[in-house]
Amino acid sequence: MAIRTKRQLSPGQVGDVISRALGRRAVSQREIEAGSFAALWRARLEDGSEVVLKLGPPDDVELLSYERDIIRTEALFYELAGATDVPLPRLLHADLEGPITYLILTAIDGVAWSDAEGGLAEVDRKSLRFNLGRHVAALHQIKGPAYGYPQLAEMTAATWREAFLSMIDAVLADGVRYQAVLPWPVDEIAIAVRAHAHLLDDVVAPALVHFDLWPGNVLLDMDGKPPRIAALIDHERAFWGDPVADFASFDVFGAAEQDEDLLNGYREAGGHLEFTAGVRVRLALYRAYLYLIMLVEEGPRGFHGDLVRQQHERTTKALLEQLQTLTPASRP
Numbered sequence: 001m002a003i004r005t006k007r008q009l010s011p012g013q014v015g016d017v018i019s020r021a022l023g024r025r026a027v028s029q030r031e032i033e034a035g036s037f038a039a040l041w042r043a044r045l046e047d048g049s050e051v052v053l054k055l056g057p058p059d060d061v062e063l064l065s066y067e068r069d070i071i072r073t074e075a076l077f078y079e080l081a082g083a084t085d086v087p088l089p090r091l092l093h094a095d096l097e098g099p100i101t102y103l104i105l106t107a108i109d110g111v112a113w114s115d116a117e118g119g120l121a122e123v124d125r126k127s128l129r130f131n132l133g134r135h136v137a138a139l140h141q142i143k144g145p146a147y148g149y150p151q152l153a154e155m156t157a158a159t160w161r162e163a164f165l166s167m168i169d170a171v172l173a174d175g176v177r178y179q180a181v182l183p184w185p186v187d188e189i190a191i192a193v194r195a196h197a198h199l200l201d202d203v204v205a206p207a208l209v210h211f212d213l214w215p216g217n218v219l220l221d222m223d224g225k226p227p228r229i230a231a232l233i234d235h236e237r238a239f240w241g242d243p244v245a246d247f248a249s250f251d252v253f254g255a256a257e258q259d260e261d262l263l264n265g266y267r268e269a270g271g272h273l274e275f276t277a278g279v280r281v282r283l284a285l286y287r288a289y290l291y292l293i294m295l296v297e298e299g300p301r302g303f304h305g306d307l308v309r310q311q312h313e314r315t316t317k318a319l320l321e322q323l324q325t326l327t328p329a330s331r332p
Helices: 011-022 070-081 113-117 122-138 160-177 186-194 195-202 245-248 260-268 277-296 307-325
Strands: 026-034 039-043 050-054 091-097 102-106 207-209 216-221 228-232 239-241
Touching: 011 026, 011 050, 011 091, 026 050, 039 207, 070 091, 070 102, 070 260, 091 186, 091 195, 122 207, 122 228, 122 260, 160 186, 160 195, 160 245, 160 277, 186 277, 207 228, 207 245, 228 260, 245 277, 277 307
Parallel strands: none
Antiparallel strands: 026 039, 039 050, 050 102, 091 102, 207 239, 216 228
């Protein structure tokens, strides 16, 4: 399935971009089929090292509001998180101003956790979840100057309540613009969110939130015994906000707040989180936001087919469940 946000370049063009940027000739390159937003290429350089080229979307493609210029956020994420012990690719070069925006990263040999899950022993899975919690706690200790998406002034604010409501309003406006099929009218969704917006004032410091740490964005080194986390990847959705929000994306349709291994690792590494009634409502808000993104992006991305329809139905059901927890029982 062709994805509209993936910039189309020929292998020769990819080689030229990498060679000019690094001053080392790319001798071979192949496109990586993974991912549903940015085009990715892996290249071998003349010295035998390998890199990954991540391309920003074409200039004329339709995007969700929060997606505008998010390659800048990913570059910032590498700058900030690169100073921690969190396993990441290393950013070698970034062009954020040219006609083709891109990042060049060190290539990481690893298997996506989502692909390796079936072959993991339970003891290894528990250890990996523990270490994932530790890594995320380290990310959450990085604090920002304001809340919201760092690359978008209209979605940043001095309070988390103001920033998050601007993020919700933007994705709902995108839903109208792209005629997304949502389970409730957008004005009713906005009312349900705002009914609990006061709880967002409990967030007192803007932490670095990845917001896309599902198992497909965690690479595992399966060659060692036991398996280990080789790298966290795909950081463009990051924002400054509530650390609780990351627990919405760990499993997407799961319940990360019930994962004791994940929580123990998170707390051991300095993460402070107790799932009180108010925190659980905030988590429902962030899950609703994530599901709205997943449903609204179907249109501009050009998603279609049986698997997309199945995913749409599952996401719609999940969104409806979150909305129902945010509204009075009298709402049908």
